[in-house]
Amino acid sequence: xxxxxxxxxxxxxxxxxxxxxxxxxxxxxxxxxxxxxxxxxxxxxxxxxxxxxxxxxxxxxxxxxxxxxxxxxxxxxxxxxxxxxxxxxxxxxxxxxxxxxxxxxxxxxxxxxxxxxxxxxxxxxxxxxxxxxxxxxxxxxxxxxxxxxxxxxxxxxxxxxxxxxxxxxxxxxxxxxxxxxxxxxxx
Numbered sequence: 001x002x003x004x005x006x007x008x009x010x011x012x013x014x015x016x017x018x019x020x021x022x023x024x025x026x027x028x029x030x031x032x033x034x035x036x037x038x039x040x041x042x043x044x045x046x047x048x049x050x051x052x053x054x055x056x057x058x059x060x061x062x063x064x065x066x067x068x069x070x071x072x073x074x075x076x077x078x079x080x081x082x083x084x085x086x087x088x089x090x091x092x093x094x095x096x097x098x099x100x101x102x103x104x105x106x107x108x109x110x111x112x113x114x115x116x117x118x119x120x121x122x123x124x125x126x127x128x129x130x131x132x133x134x135x136x137x138x139x140x141x142x143x144x145x146x147x148x149x150x151x152x153x154x155x156x157x158x159x160x161x162x163x164x165x166x167x168x169x170x171x172x173x174x175x176x177x178x179x180x181x182x183x184x185x186x187x
Contacts, residue, residue, distance in 0.1 A: 005065030008049040009073045012080050017045055024072060028079030031120070031141045035075060041068045050076070078141035085150035087136040088128070091165035094157075096125045096134050103136065107157040107167065115156070121149045135170065 011017060016027040024043060025034045037043055041064055042053040052069040054061040077083075089096055095106045103115040103123045117123055124137040136153060140146040150169070159166035161177045168174060 003066075005052055005054065005062075005069045007069065008051050009069065009076055011045070011048045011050060011076065015076060015080060017050065019043055019045060024075070026072075026075045026079050028076075030079050030082050033075045033079055033141060035071060038064050038068060040064065043068065043072065074143045078143060082139055082141050083143045083146045085138045085146055086170035087138065087150060087153055087167050088170050089134040089136070089167055090159065091157075091163075094134070094165070096136050098123060098125055103153065105153075105156055105167075108165070109157075113156050115153055118145055118149050120145060136167075 012028075014029055018025045019037075022039055023034055023036050025032065040055055040061060042055065044051055044053070050072055052065060052072065054065040089105075089107065091108060093106070094108060097104050099114070101117060101122070103117070103125070105113045105115065107113065115123075118140075120142055121138060121140040124139065126135050126137065127133065128135055138146055138150045138153065140149070154167045154169065157166045159168045159172070159174045161175060162179050164174045164176060
C-alpha cells in the first residue's frame, strides 16, 4: 500500500470542493483550481477529508495513487496558503525592480531583461535585511507554475562557478572553482 497515497487530505474551513466528471475543483481564499483526475483513480470526499483510492495493486495504479494524492494535496495547500519561491541576485550592479506587474532585471547584459508573469503568478522585489542582497519573490497558487516561473527567472543569468555572480534560489549553494592559480612558465 502506498504510504503517501493512503493518507487522507484534510480540508480546511473555507475550502469548497467539487468532484465531478473526472475532475476536481477546489475553491479557497486565494483562488480556484481545477485539475483532471486519471480515470482509473477514485477520489471521494468523506467527513471533510479527501480520500484517494486505487482499483488494484498493478504497478501503474500504485504509481498513480501517490501522484494523484500529492497533486490534490498541493491544490488544497495552494488555494489556502499559496506557494512561494525566493531568488537572490548576486553581482555588482545587478538589480531587479518592478515595472507594474513586469519584472525588470539588469544582470550584466547590454540591455535590461523584462519578464512578464504567467497567469496566476505575482512578483515582488525586496532586500535581505542584513546583507542587502536583492531578493525576488515568485508567488502563486499552482506549485508547478510557480516552480516553472522561478526557473525561467533563474535561467536569465545562472550563477557562474568562479565568482558566484548570477540569479540563484535562496537555498541554493553554488560550488566555487579555484580559477587560474598563476602564470605558467617563468619568463
